[in-house]
Amino acid sequence: xxxxxxxxxYRTASVLLIALLLTFIIISFVSGQPLHTIYIFLYEPIxxxxxxGNVVEMAIPLTFTGLALALLFKMNMFNLGAxxxxxxxxLMASFxxxxxxxxxxxxxxxxxxxxxxxxxAISAIPGWLKAKxxxxxxxxxxxxxxxxxxxxxxxxxxxxxxxxxxxTASFKFESTAVLSKLIPGTRIHxxxxxxxxxxxxxxxxxxxxxxxxxxxxxGANREFAEYSGIKTGRVIIYVHLLAxxxxxIGGSVEVLGMxxxxxWNALPGYGMDGALVAMIAKNSPIGVxxxxxxxxxxxxxxxxxxxxxxxxxxxxxxxxxxxxxxVSADQFLKFWKNRMLLKEAQKHA
Amino acid sequence: MxxxxxxxxxxxxxxxxxVVANQDVNxxxxxxxxxxxxxxxxxxxxxxxxxxxGMEEPSRGDIYLRGSKIRLNxxxxxxxxxxxxxxxxxxxxxxxxxxxxxVLGMEPRKGxxxxxxxxxxxxxxxxxxxxxxxxxxxxxxxxxxxxxxxxEILKALVRGANILILDEPTAVLTPQETDELFDQLKLLKxxxxxxxxxxxxxxxVKAICDRITIMRSGRTEGVFDMQQVSEQEITRLMVGRDxxxxxxxxxxxxxxxxxxxxxxxxxxxxGKRVLNHIQLSISEGEIVGVAGVEGNGQSQLVDAVVxxxxxxxxxxxxxxxxxxxxxxESVRGLGVSYIPEDRMRQGTAKEASILDxxxxxxxxxxxxxxxxxFKRSKMLELxxxxxxxxxxxxxxxxxxxGMLSGGNMQKVVVAREGSTEPKFLIAEQPTRxxxxxxxxxxxxxxxxxxxxxxxxxxxxxxxxxxxxxSDKLLVMYEGEFVACFDHPSExxxxxxxxxxxxxxxxxxxxxxxxxxx
Numbered sequence: 001x002x003x004x005x006x007x008x009x010y011r012t013a014s015v016l017l018i019a020l021l022l023t024f025i026i027i028s029f030v031s032g033q034p035l036h037t038i039y040i041f042l043y044e045p046i047x048x049x050x051x052x053g054n055v056v057e058m059a060i061p062l063t064f065t066g067l068a069l070a071l072l073f074k075m076n077m078f079n080l081g082a083x084x085x086x087x088x089x090x091l092m093a094s095f096x097x098x099x100x101x102x103x104x105x106x107x108x109x110x111x112x113x114x115x116x117x118x119x120x121a122i123s124a125i126p127g128w129l130k131a132k133x134x135x136x137x138x139x140x141x142x143x144x145x146x147x148x149x150x151x152x153x154x155x156x157x158x159x160x161x162x163x164x165x166x167x168t169a170s171f172k173f174e175s176t177a178v179l180s181k182l183i184p185g186t187r188i189h190x191x192x193x194x195x196x197x198x199x200x201x202x203x204x205x206x207x208x209x210x211x212x213x214x215x216x217x218x219g220a221n222r223e224f225a226e227y228s229g230i231k232t233g234r235v236i237i238y239v240h241l242l243a244x245x246x247x248x249i250g251g252s253v254e255v256l257g258m259x260x261x262x263x264w265n266a267l268p269g270y271g272m273d274g275a276l277v278a279m280i281a282k283n284s285p286i287g288v289x290x291x292x293x294x295x296x297x298x299x300x301x302x303x304x305x306x307x308x309x310x311x312x313x314x315x316x317x318x319x320x321x322x323x324x325x326x327v328s329a330d331q332f333l334k335f336w337k338n339r340m341l342l343k344e345a346q347k348h349a
Numbered sequence: 350m351x352x353x354x355x356x357x358x359x360x361x362x363x364x365x366x367x368v369v370a371n372q373d374v375n376x377x378x379x380x381x382x383x384x385x386x387x388x389x390x391x392x393x394x395x396x397x398x399x400x401x402x403g404m405e406e407p408s409r410g411d412i413y414l415r416g417s418k419i420r421l422n423x424x425x426x427x428x429x430x431x432x433x434x435x436x437x438x439x440x441x442x443x444x445x446x447x448x449x450x451x452v453l454g455m456e457p458r459k460g461x462x463x464x465x466x467x468x469x470x471x472x473x474x475x476x477x478x479x480x481x482x483x484x485x486x487x488x489x490x491x492x493x494x495x496x497x498x499x500x501e502i503l504k505a506l507v508r509g510a511n512i513l514i515l516d517e518p519t520a521v522l523t524p525q526e527t528d529e530l531f532d533q534l535k536l537l538k539x540x541x542x543x544x545x546x547x548x549x550x551x552x553x554v555k556a557i558c559d560r561i562t563i564m565r566s567g568r569t570e571g572v573f574d575m576q577q578v579s580e581q582e583i584t585r586l587m588v589g590r591d592x593x594x595x596x597x598x599x600x601x602x603x604x605x606x607x608x609x610x611x612x613x614x615x616x617x618x619x620g621k622r623v624l625n626h627i628q629l630s631i632s633e634g635e636i637v638g639v640a641g642v643e644g645n646g647q648s649q650l651v652d653a654v655v656x657x658x659x660x661x662x663x664x665x666x667x668x669x670x671x672x673x674x675x676x677x678e679s680v681r682g683l684g685v686s687y688i689p690e691d692r693m694r695q696g697t698a699k700e701a702s703i704l705d706x707x708x709x710x711x712x713x714x715x716x717x718x719x720x721x722x723f724k725r726s727k728m729l730e731l732x733x734x735x736x737x738x739x740x741x742x743x744x745x746x747x748x749x750x751g752m753l754s755g756g757n758m759q760k761v762v763v764a765r766e767g768s769t770e771p772k773f774l775i776a777e778q779p780t781r782x783x784x785x786x787x788x789x790x791x792x793x794x795x796x797x798x799x800x801x802x803x804x805x806x807x808x809x810x811x812x813x814x815x816x817x818x819s820d821k822l823l824v825m826y827e828g829e830f831v832a833c834f835d836h837p838s839e840x841x842x843x844x845x846x847x848x849x850x851x852x853x854x855x856x857x858x859x860x861x862x863x864x865x866x
Contacts, residue, residue, distance in 0.1 A: 204722075208722050208723055208725070209718070209721045209722055209723065210712055210713065210717075210718050210721055210723060211721065213705070213708075213712060213723065216701065216705070217698055217701065217705065217709060220698035220699070220700045220701045220705075221694075221697070221698035221699070221700075221701075223694055223695050224694075224695055224696065224697060224698045224709070225698070225709070226677065227677065227687070227689065227695045227696075228677075228709035228710050229676075229677045229678035229681045229709075229710060229713075230678075230709070231676065231678065338363065338408060341363045341364075341408075342361070342363050342408050342409065
């Protein structure tokens with residue numbers, strides 16, 4: 001019944017299921033009314049259009065960063081720079097949204113493109129260092145996150161800060177720059193269209209084009225790619241550019257779609273969550289959508305739970321940690337695969 | 350025969366990539382015998398031995414030692430029970446001395462320091478006892494391959510090995526070194542040790558073994574007393590049919606030179622000349638074989654002719670274009686194809702599909718994509734054509750190549766490299782670890798390319814293969830060509846061995862004249 005070639009799907013499904021079950025167990029220890037709490041956790045996010053809208057609007061940035069990281073992970077580069085890129089590109093888009101006035105339809109597009117280009121440029125640096133000198137991309141990308149955060153805070157405080165605002169936040173965006181709402185009754189904005197387009201393009205790129213092929217071969221076996229005549233250094237750089245572009249567009253869309261000022265005073269965390277999304281999705285662009293929706297769903301569920309029951313939303317960190325642990329544990333459920341293999345082998349014998 | 354010392358019953362092993370390496374294998378070892386395990390490459394010999402040594406766990410089946418069931422979770426367990434193994438690729442620390450390697454992990458102590466003089470004494474004691482003479486204070490990196498093997502055997506003995514597994518011990522040895530090894534093994538047997546001897550070379554098996562277990566595609570084909578079975582019989586069981594590697598080569602008109610290596614010299618980091626004033630020329634429709642004990646400059650020669658290695662002096666030209674310093678894409682653009690020695694490391698991307706592996710050297714061509722989008726159906730057609738032509742056993746073009754057996758994987762590599770109408774093909778160990786059927790198919794493909802006018806450089810450790818296929822045979826020793834033969838199929842393996850070992854060498858002038866350079 002079970003086939004070993006679908007093993008990865010079974011495993012991912014089992015991981016998510018185990019994480020949920022563990023959550024239920026913990027809830028039943030902490031909560032006074034465990035059943036009610038679980039009900040809220042599972043049902044509230046889909047109970048109304050506006051709640052479901054919350055899920056979708058949270059899934060949008062997760063999909064952007066998930067896509068960017070899926071491209072990098074597929075190339076076998078463990079680069080976590082999407083975090084800083086996402087944040088900094090959002091700030092750069094805000095800059096255009098505040099300082100420059102433009103025709104209504106054009107303004108958000110220019111903001112987003114600018115954010116995207118800045119993102120690509122930032123992301124290219126660790127890529128270039130990797131291709132040129134084989135500098136570990138994990139180290140450079142993490143350091144860049146800190147650098148970008150520092151520079152971003154400086155720019156926010158000294159160039160864009162509105163002293164009239166009640167908190168550390170920028171001036172208000174020009175109304176022309178803000179993304180319009182797509183579905184009445186929710187906060188879902190036109191960024192949804194952009195993200196869907198990005199997912200489709202990323203999928204086509206990865207599986208249908210020669211550049212995507214070069215990416216996949218570089219990731220599968222860099223030495224083989226080199227031997228075949230692929231210039232892997234160039235591949236590494238253009239994939240970094242592309243990943244930065246997607247993360248940058250994501251940051252810009254998020255800022256313009258959800259806020260009226262730039263007000264991130266800490267790294268927003270979408271980059272790191274994107275890593276989780278990409279891992280659950282096994283680096284498939286289409287899979288990223290599902291993984292982002294799942295993560296957004298349990299996030300919103302946890303949020304509702306903290307509002308309507310006696311369990312705090314920090315609960316969600318436990319689930320995420322378990323998922324991350326199990327998804328990245330290669331040996332997890334291996335015995336099951338071995339058994340499947342043994343059975344199939346006997347059938348063929 | 351005495352009662353079974355070690356018994357492996359109904360062993361099945363399935364690897365995570367789905368390859369069934371062993372299927373209901375039974376293996377029984379009697380005390381004090383030399384027991385051969387013979388079979389083609391990929392028959393499951395190594396897997397069986399790895400399980401005996403605790404490196405792999407059987408998916409099913411049990412192992413009994415002196416009648417009681419044992420579980421081996423790691424090589425440490427095996428060593429504790431008196432099982433030792435000498436691997437095909439030595440497990441020694443090159444920068445340590447022989448004595449240090451000998452006591453690695455069980456160092457004799459003096460206070461908290463290691464007692465080196467005790468280590469040296471121990472090494473000497475065992476060396477004398479087993480007549481395996483090595484210098485305990487010499488660094489391993491300075492030893493010859495044959496010496497390293499002695500160190501490996503001693504290492505196992507020092508650890509109290511009673512059962513000794515030798516995995517293709519003669520693969521890296523010259524015929525002369527092999528004879529020496531056999532004398533030592535006989536001595537070990539006299540001293541009461543039991544030896545498992547893995548090989549696919551029948552003459553050797555016949556020479557020293559008492560019994561033989563024959564394996565074919567993951568199963569045992571039978572156990573025989575050596576006296577009661579003929580070489581023909583063993584061959585038949587090993588390959589399932591009578592196979593003689595003999596090819597009818599049609600006479601070929603040899604065209605103009607394609608590859609020209611002139612006076613090429615390369616030094617290693619230590620300043621040793623790994624390629625010493627190499628002269629080589631290969632013409633259209635010619636197969637030039639290079640024989641030699643591994644590590645005598647063959648891999649550097651390959652690196653040089655694919656343009657990866659820049660020489661200190663000399664040049665490499667393909668079709669009159671010097672290729673030193675060119676990138677791989679441009680070298681391939683000149684019509685150079687390359688079947689690499691290691692298909693797992695270089696020749697394939699094992700998580701990728703067969704299709705992806707087939708197109709890797711040609712996907713940049715205009716005919717394969719439109720505006721950057723792949724013409725997938727055309728690629729599928731191509732892949733299916735090769736699957737058919739090379740009889741690749743697979744469920745389809747989209748199957749992961751890592752799921753295929755070694756022979757089928759190699760066929761994919763050969764299909765890819767041989768089908769782009771190469772002018773010059775480098776075939777490095779093209780049939781290593783491949784079953785006979787696949788090997789024949791690959792050989793026929795090479796001969797087909799030859800008749801189409803491709804120049805082929807064949808580097809192989811398989812003497813039979815190289816003697817049969819080559820139009821001209823060169824022998825490499827310490828970075829130099831020491832012999833050149835015009836009619837390779839008329840030379841005996843023994844004679845070749847003398848050149849490979851550096852005992853005999855021809856005059857440089859004769860060699861050059863033979864190569865027409």
